[in-house]
Amino acid sequence: MRKIWLVVKREYLTRVRTKGFVLSTVGVPLFCVGIFAISLALATRKADHQLKISILDNLGGFAPQILLGLNEKLPDGRPRFQLVKAWDRPASESMAREELTKQVRNGQLDGFLEVPKGILNGDEATLHTGNTNDFQTARTLGRAVSNAVIGRRLSDRGVHIDNLNEVMHGVELTLVKVTKTGESEETGQSILVQVSIVMILYITLVVYGMITMRSVLEEKTSRIVEILASSIKPTYLLTGKIVGVAGVAMTQYLIWTGTATFVSAYGAAVGSAFRPGATAPSFHLPAAYLVYSLLYFLVGYFLYASLYAALGSMVSSEEDLQQVQMPVTLILVACMVLFPIIQRAPNSPLAVALTMIPFTSPILMVCRITVQTPPFWQIALSLAICVATTVGVIQVSAKIYRVGILMYGKRPSLVELLRWLRYT
Amino acid sequence: MEAIAVEHVTKCFDSVVAVSDLSLHIEQGAVFGLLGPNGAGKTTSLRMIMHILVPDEGAIQVLGQPASDRTQDLIGYLPEERGLYARMKVREVLVFLAALKGLSEAEASVRVHEWLERLGLAAWSEKKINDLSKGMQQKAQFIAAVIHRPPLLILDEPFAGLDPVNATLIKDIMLELREQGSTIILSTHRMEQVEMMCDAICLINHGRSVLAGDLRAIKKSYGKNTVRIEYTGDDNFLDLPDLVEKLNHFGAVVEAKLRPGADPQEILKAAVARGVRLTRFELVEPPLHDIFIEKVSEAHA
Numbered sequence: 076m077r078k079i080w081l082v083v084k085r086e087y088l089t090r091v092r093t094k095g096f097v098l099s100t101v102g103v104p105l106f107c108v109g110i111f112a113i114s115l116a117l118a119t120r121k122a123d124h125q126l127k128i129s130i131l132d133n134l135g136g137f138a139p140q141i142l143l144g145l146n147e148k149l150p151d152g153r154p155r156f157q158l159v160k161a162w163d164r165p166a167s168e169s170m171a172r173e174e175l176t177k178q179v180r181n182g183q184l185d186g187f188l189e190v191p192k193g194i195l196n197g198d199e200a201t202l203h204t205g206n207t208n209d210f211q212t213a214r215t216l217g218r219a220v221s222n223a224v225i226g227r228r229l230s231d232r233g234v235h236i237d238n239l240n241e242v243m244h245g246v247e248l249t250l251v252k253v254t255k256t257g258e259s260e261e262t263g264q265s266i267l268v269q270v271s272i273v274m275i276l277y278i279t280l281v282v283y284g285m286i287t288m289r290s291v292l293e294e295k296t297s298r299i300v301e302i303l304a305s306s307i308k309p310t311y312l313l314t315g316k317i318v319g320v321a322g323v324a325m326t327q328y329l330i331w332t333g334t335a336t337f338v339s340a341y342g343a344a345v346g347s348a349f350r351p352g353a354t355a356p357s358f359h360l361p362a363a364y365l366v367y368s369l370l371y372f373l374v375g376y377f378l379y380a381s382l383y384a385a386l387g388s389m390v391s392s393e394e395d396l397q398q399v400q401m402p403v404t405l406i407l408v409a410c411m412v413l414f415p416i417i418q419r420a421p422n423s424p425l426a427v428a429l430t431m432i433p434f435t436s437p438i439l440m441v442c443r444i445t446v447q448t449p450p451f452w453q454i455a456l457s458l459a460i461c462v463a464t465t466v467g468v469i470q471v472s473a474k475i476y477r478v479g480i481l482m483y484g485k486r487p488s489l490v491e492l493l494r495w496l497r498y499t
Numbered sequence: 500m501e502a503i504a505v506e507h508v509t510k511c512f513d514s515v516v517a518v519s520d521l522s523l524h525i526e527q528g529a530v531f532g533l534l535g536p537n538g539a540g541k542t543t544s545l546r547m548i549m550h551i552l553v554p555d556e557g558a559i560q561v562l563g564q565p566a567s568d569r570t571q572d573l574i575g576y577l578p579e580e581r582g583l584y585a586r587m588k589v590r591e592v593l594v595f596l597a598a599l600k601g602l603s604e605a606e607a608s609v610r611v612h613e614w615l616e617r618l619g620l621a622a623w624s625e626k627k628i629n630d631l632s633k634g635m636q637q638k639a640q641f642i643a644a645v646i647h648r649p650p651l652l653i654l655d656e657p658f659a660g661l662d663p664v665n666a667t668l669i670k671d672i673m674l675e676l677r678e679q680g681s682t683i684i685l686s687t688h689r690m691e692q693v694e695m696m697c698d699a700i701c702l703i704n705h706g707r708s709v710l711a712g713d714l715r716a717i718k719k720s721y722g723k724n725t726v727r728i729e730y731t732g733d734d735n736f737l738d739l740p741d742l743v744e745k746l747n748h749f750g751a752v753v754e755a756k757l758r759p760g761a762d763p764q765e766i767l768k769a770a771v772a773r774g775v776r777l778t779r780f781e782l783v784e785p786p787l788h789d790i791f792i793e794k795v796s797e798a799h800a
Contacts, residue, residue, distance in 0.1 A: 085595050294584075296582075297585055299582045299583055301582075303599070304549075305550075305551055307571075307599055481546075481551070
């Protein structure tokens with residue numbers, strides 16, 4: 076036990092004192108928040124340049140109505156859409172289309188809307204443009220044409236409305252999340268929490284798993300492992316190493332959760348100081364999320380770290396390491412890919428299955444808990460399966476490790492690996 | 500009590516037999532040479548003595564106890580492949596390794612300081628291992644092997660890469676430890692070192708012991724059948740196929756192995772007759788070098 080403790084201590088101290096640790100402690104949360112903030116900012120960004128458009132109206136009389144729907148203004152007060160030409164009932168549709176297409180091509184126009192003759196009978200309007208990826212603009216234009224068509228249909232039936240936009244103004248949905256303990260208004264915050272927790276889990280599992288793997292390989296390539304093996308049982312060495320790195324991870328987690336708690340408390344206080352009486356926009360992070368995250372991180376870490384450690388002991392070079400670690404890392408990447416499935420339907424059979432499979436449950440169960448907390452027995456069962464698997468994997472890994480650390484040269488084939496398991 | 504007793508030990512890796520029915524007995528306080536060509540099974544044997552590997556058959560006793568985790572602390576080891584934690588400080592690595600061998604960290608710190616001082620590395624104690632020259636790293640590694648004053652010291656090529664000054668320093672420490680009662684197992688390919696330092700040897704080939712026992716007795720059993728000659732002049736006076744079985748030229752020195760029953764006096768006569776000036780003429784036991792080659796090639800034949 077004393078020897079394990081010595082290994083734990085060395086592993087912990089040499090890692091916590093590195094610049095890498097400080098950088099990642101500060102960097103990972105900033106990265107998560109940053110990515111979210113950037114994608115949020117990009118999605119809701121106000122346009123900042125004018126779009127020159129023309130309208131090719133084959134039926135006639137639509138341009139003014141459409142323009143009513145394009146009254147969006149740029150931040151500097153200029154209109155967002157600048158109408159270059161409204162071409163009402165051209166002599167030749169195809170020639171007009173050709174002319175306007177040429178203008179789009181040489182940059183005089185950003186695009187033109189074509190209203191077909193049969194638009195009132197269900198024919199589709201067309202937007203000819205160089206950039207078909209600007210969905211927001213396309214949606215605005217589409218709504219404007221659509222409103223104009225609805226207005227025309229109404230007036231054809233004798234209903235005259237001056238400003239259709241006022242009538243067509245829609246209703247926004249406010250999302251209220253119902254949980255066991257009460258209700259809270261959804262302001263996008265819970266998605267932020269979900270994404271952050273899952274990202275942090277994923278990043279830490281991969282990073283700390285790889286740190287363990289590199290640490291094993293480093294001892295092997297530096298050959299110090301021979302001295303270590305003459306002083307301590309390989310199983311103890313492996314245990315000490317994994318626990319030591321876990322300590323580093325826990326330290327980082329403590330710093331992160333501490334900061335999160337502090338920010339939420341402090342942020343609310345500042346809010347109420349500036350706007351007394353107003354409900355402070357509190358950053359609400361349920362304690363249960365943190366507890367479950369920590370729990371699943373620990374189990375997941377021991378599972379993956381022992382796998383990664385076995386991989387590290389199998390090879391003798393960094394190049395071989397890249398190859399053998401791929402399958403394990405891919406499982407973790409798969410969790411990130413499957414994450415939206417859980418978000419959309421947290422109680423579907425697929426989601427339940429994924430949160431029971433031990434290799435995906437550490438990340439996906441936490442995700443499920445943050446989306447919609449499942450019954451406790453499911454959490455308990457998934458944890459139990461994961462812990463049992465981890466115990467088994469650690470035993471197999473220790474056997475591979477014990478043989479692998481003294482083997483140099485070609486990396487073992489699967490058959491050789493199976494033979495290693497039988498060595499005493 | 501013997502320092503090491505290896506009894507009929509066999510170790511296989513898959514179909515490869517690394518060590519086969521090997522028995523070794525090493526007296527306490529001896530310097531024991533473990534010799535053998537590359538791949539003979541030396542490292543596997545040493546690893547079994549250190550309980551890094553467990554024999555498939557046979558038993559190993561270290562200082563009267565069966566080899567186990569507990570006997571590991573009684574052994575100090577300098578592996579042939581050197582290496583320490585490259586990015587750790589010299590002092591920290593040594594304290595860690597000493598503590599792993601059972602010293603308290605306080606005691607380890609004191610001893611690390613003393614040893615660094617003694618081997619001229621005191622100024623480097625807070626430097627990273629990476630910043631040390633190869634020779635310095637080697638000395639640091641030697642400290643790791645001896646710091647816990649092990650009753651049994653296993654040194655694999657301890658002088659490789661050391662300049663004569665440092666080699667002497669290490670040799671003196673080895674002898675000093677021996678004075679204090681430590682047993683030393685020396686594994687090396689340098690036969691002259693074995694001849695100068697070892698009391699007993701075991702020569703392993705293909706995992707089996709082919710020659711073992713007291714070094715003086717082994718050499719004596721071959722008899723004084725070799726003439727060592729230093730001279731100036733023409734060397735064809737040694738062209739005496741009736742007397743000389745084999746000639747070994749070392750440049751300045753020639754060693755001539757005599758045929759059984761040949762009289763060395765005849766060689767002396769031949770030299771004088773040709774007018775060669777002799778500066779040395781010595782009747783000696785065969786060098787270990789020759790015994791090694793003979794034994795190993797015997798096995799190949």
